[in-house]
Amino acid sequence: xxxxxMDPDWLEFHPDPKKPDFRLPKGSVDSHxxxxxxxxxxxxxxxxxxxxxxxxxxxxFHLRDFLGFSRNVIVQATCHGTDNRALVDACLTAGExxxxxxxxxxxxxxxxxxxxxxxxxxxxxxxxxKRLVDVTPPEVFLKIGEKIQEFGWSxxxxxEASDLMDLKSFLKQLPGIIVVDHLGRPDVGKGxxxxxxxxxxxxxxxxxxxxxxxxxxxxxxxxxPPYDDVIPFYRTIVEQFEDRVLWGTDxxxxxxxxxxxxxxxxxxxxxxxxxxxxxxxxxxxxNPMRLYWEGN
Numbered sequence: 559x560x561x562x563x564m565d566p567d568w569l570e571f572h573p574d575p576k577k578p579d580f581r582l583p584k585g586s587v588d589s590h591x592x593x594x595x596x597x598x599x600x601x602x603x604x605x606x607x608x609x610x611x612x613x614x615x616x617x618x619f620h621l622r623d624f625l626g627f628s629r630n631v632i633v634q635a636t637c638h639g640t641d642n643r644a645l646v647d648a649c650l651t652a653g654e655x656x657x658x659x660x661x662x663x664x665x666x667x668x669x670x671x672x673x674x675x676x677x678x679x680x681x682x683x684x685x686x687x688k689r690l691v692d693v694t695p696p697e698v699f700l701k702i703g704e705k706i707q708e709f710g711w712s713x714x715x716x717x718e719a720s721d722l723m724d725l726k727s728f729l730k731q732l733p734g735i736i737v738v739d740h741l742g743r744p745d746v747g748k749g750x751x752x753x754x755x756x757x758x759x760x761x762x763x764x765x766x767x768x769x770x771x772x773x774x775x776x777x778x779x780x781x782x783p784p785y786d787d788v789i790p791f792y793r794t795i796v797e798q799f800e801d802r803v804l805w806g807t808d809x810x811x812x813x814x815x816x817x818x819x820x821x822x823x824x825x826x827x828x829x830x831x832x833x834x835x836x837x838x839x840x841x842x843x844x845n846p847m848r849l850y851w852e853g854n
Contacts (some may be wrong), residue, residue: 559614561596561597561598561612562595562597562598562601562602562609563609564609564610564611564612565608565609565610566779567815568608568609568610568611568782569679569811569814569815569817569818569822570611570810570818571611571613571617571809571818571821572812572819572820572821575590575621575622575624575625575821575822575823576820576822576823576826577783577822578625578626578746578822578823578825578826579826580825580826580828580829581626581735582625582626582627582784582825582828582839582842583627583835583839583842583843584628584699585628585842585843585847586626586627586628586629586842586843586844587627587628587629587630587631587804587806587842587843587847587850588622588625588629588630588631588805588806588807589631589683589773589804589805589806589846589850590625590631590633590739590771590773590774590806590807590808590809591618591630591631591632591633591806591807591808591809591810592613592618592632592633592634592635592809592810592812593613593614593615593616593618593632593635593645593648594610594611594612594614594644594810594812595610595612595636595638595795596612596613596614597612600614600638600641600643600644600647601641601723602637602638603637603638603639603640603641604639605639606636606637606638606639606815607636607637608637608698608812609637610635610637610810610812611810613809613810614644614648614652615644615647615648615712617653617810618630618648618810619651620811620817621807621821622655622811624821625807625821625825626825627654628655629652629655629657629846629851630652630655630656630657630661630804631655631656631657631658631659631804631846631850632645632648632649632656632657632658632659633658633683633714634659634660634661634683635812636661636685636812637812638661639646639661639821640660640661640663642658642660642674642679643766644663644762645658645659645660645679645680646658646660646674646677646679649677649678649679650677650678652678653678654678654851656678657678657679657680657681657850657851658674658677658678658679658680658681659680659681659682659683659714659734660674660679660681660682660683661682661683661685662682662702662775664698664701666702666704668708669708670703671705671708671709672709672744673828674830675709675711679711680709680711680712680849680850681706681708681711681712681713681737681850682690682702682703682711682713682714683704683713683716683739684699684702684713684715684716684854685716686715686716686717686718686721686725687716687718689716692706696728699732700731700732701727702783703732703733703734705809706734707733709735709820710734710853711734711735711767712734712735712736712737712849712850713732713734713735713737714736714737714738714739715729715732715736715737715738715739716738716739716740717738717739717743718742718743719742719743719744719745719754719755719758720754722742722754722757722758723757723759726761729765729768730765732754733766734764735767735769735849736767736768736769736797737768737769737770737771737804737849738758738768738769738770738771739770739771739773740771740773740774740777740808741758741770741771741772741791741792741795742772743778744756744758744778744791746778746779746780746787746788746791747780749790750790750791750794755791759794759795759798760850762795762798762799763798766802767850768802768852769799769802769803769804769845769849770795770799770802770803770804771803771804771805772792772795772796772803772805772810772831772841773804773805773806773807773808774808775788775789775792775824776793776808776811776814776817776819776824777808777814782816782817783817783819784823784827785827789830789831791831792831793831796831796832796837796841798834800832800837800840800841800847801840802845803840803841803845804841804845804846805828805841805842806833807821807824807825809821815848828841828842830847
């Protein structure tokens with residue numbers, strides 16, 4: 559297969575990120591990042607909604623070391639569909655320094671799950687963002703959710719804030735730990751007192767198995783860098799749920815339209831989320847290690 563050409567309006571990842579001023583604590587985990595291809599070695603799925611730039615494991619691991627992280631949690635990109643070969647290859651290359659979050663079909667076999675577990679996969683991702691994937695009935699995801707419990711995997715769920723009310727019943731039926739991507743994508747323009755954001759807080763308060771990622775200010779912001787408008791949302795969640803939060807770069811930042819963030823500047827954003835060293839340690843080390851490494 560020939561190399562697949564990226565979309566003409568695709569924004570490529572930052573070519574020269576700054577060295578962070580904030581020194582990450584030793585053992586820090588980038589808990590949300592991706593690999594794209596490289597194509598043609600790992601081709602993009604025929605059903606994909608976008609064709610990205612190539613952003614393979616070598617570039618990801620170089621960035622990990624440059625920023626000062628020790629480990630990655632690599633999340634299957636929607637452009638690869640349920641073909642997890644690029645993800646598994648990256649996990650195998652990194653060994654104990656990486657874990658994976660896969661996308662799978664409901665008919666996946668136990669042996670396939672076991673093989674991915676051996677490679678370092680520890681979760682599956684369910685995507686409800688309609689501009690990125692075709693709609694999947696919740697009962698299909700529930701079937702997958704039951705299958706992965708044998709392996710002690712968690713579930714990552716990606717949705718828009720406007721979809722939360724429709725998904726609450728589904729989320730309460732899912733077994734195991736559930737991690738909500740990017741704070742459930744709140745509408746920052748409505749402020750932290752908006753009913754939708756309080757509904758998300760209530761969801762986490764009422765369900766101790768629900769975690770979230772305080773990630774992607776570049777996606778949530780209305781005002782742009784340095785993302786001051788997103789800070790109150792992250793602080794609110796970290797202060798209330800410090801044992802159930804994760805942080806990640808989202809490199810190589812798929813489907814950004816307005817700008818491409820500097821990954822070093824994103825690391826410098828962490829102490830603005832919480833100045834407390836103990837909370838920083840939980841966000842970057844204790845929580846991801848407990849979820850993806852310990853006992854697995």
